[in-house]
Amino acid sequence: MSYRNKTIMTWTTKFDTNLAAITNVYFGVPADNTNFLDWDQYVVGDVPAAGSTLSPAGAGTSSLLKWESPANMAQFVAPINCRLVAISYALDMSNPSSGCTHIRFAAMSDSDFSDEDSRTENATWTSLGYVDSTAMTGDPAGQVQKGSAQFSSSNGDVNAGDCVGAVLEAFGAGAGAVSGIITMTFEGS
Amino acid sequence: MLADKAKLKIGLRKFLAQDATTAATLSWDEEKSVIDINRNGRGMTFAFRSDAMNAEGDYLTSEEKQDIVDTLQTIVDEHNNQI
Numbered sequence: 001m002s003y004r005n006k007t008i009m010t011w012t013t014k015f016d017t018n019l020a021a022i023t024n025v026y027f028g029v030p031a032d033n034t035n036f037l038d039w040d041q042y043v044v045g046d047v048p049a050a051g052s053t054l055s056p057a058g059a060g061t062s063s064l065l066k067w068e069s070p071a072n073m074a075q076f077v078a079p080i081n082c083r084l085v086a087i088s089y090a091l092d093m094s095n096p097s098s099g100c101t102h103i104r105f106a107a108m109s110d111s112d113f114s115d116e117d118s119r120t121e122n123a124t125w126t127s128l129g130y131v132d133s134t135a136m137t138g139d140p141a142g143q144v145q146k147g148s149a150q151f152s153s154s155n156g157d158v159n160a161g162d163c164v165g166a167v168l169e170a171f172g173a174g175a176g177a178v179s180g181i182i183t184m185t186f187e188g189s
Numbered sequence: 190m191l192a193d194k195a196k197l198k199i200g201l202r203k204f205l206a207q208d209a210t211t212a213a214t215l216s217w218d219e220e221k222s223v224i225d226i227n228r229n230g231r232g233m234t235f236a237f238r239s240d241a242m243n244a245e246g247d248y249l250t251s252e253e254k255q256d257i258v259d260t261l262q263t264i265v266d267e268h269n270n271q272i
Binding site: 017018020021024026029030032033035038040041042043044045056063065094097174176177 | 196199200203204207218221223225227230231232233234235236238239
């Protein structure tokens with residue numbers, strides 16, 4: 001189908017969170033939560049490099065579960081095969097902790113997601129790519145930031161039907177209350 | 190920012206219901222006004238911003254924050270006692 005090749009698709013979402021601790025990867029909550037833009041759920045771990053999978057510190061039943069891919073993490077379902085080509089963000093950080101150096105915004109996908117999988121199987125989230133916010137030093141004041149990154153790697157490839165979403169992680173120290181918006185752009189392939 | 194106790198309770202109950210077999214812990218950082226619930230590597234964070242208000246639109250007092258913490262702790266205790 002010729003329309004797919006090079007088709008540009010953009011997804012965007014607002015969020016509000018509190019990145020209270022480092023080595024926690026934060027993501028959204030299900031849409032039936034009363035505050036579904038409040039990204040207050042986390043798994044202990046780190047955002048992996050592009051092409052690598054998130055490895056939760058909690059084993060077994062406390063790992064990511066299959067149903068959480070569509071219900072929590074995903075903000076976008078790829079309608080066609082496509083590749084992540086850009087991420088951008090804008091944020092309002094009200095009071096980051098002393099020592100907080102930056103926030104990482106990562107695009108994740110569940111490519112191991114098939115019809116009729118049990119909802120309680122462990123999920124595997126793969127990093128498509130990420131962008132780090134502007135570096136800070138010392139005890140940063142409340143501030144706003146914006147930024148973007150572009151990609152041209154097969155690590156960003158997703159198949160039609162894959163769940164895609166964003167996760168957040170603070171580095172150095174907690175980033176505190178953060179509100180903002182994330183936009184991702186995909187190119188059909 | 191609305192910090193409705195009922196909504197926080199709902200969010201916590203939904204989170205705990207995801208796994209009825211693993212105990213959870215609640216920690217309260219009063220200085221940062223952050224509540225953290227952790228269940229073996231999975232968790233959720235509630236935080237009161239400086240402009241946090243109750244459902245009536247009044248700014249939260251320290252006593253109201255502590256009441257919310259105590260309420261959420263009770264829910265965590267109920268969850269743990271059922272394991």
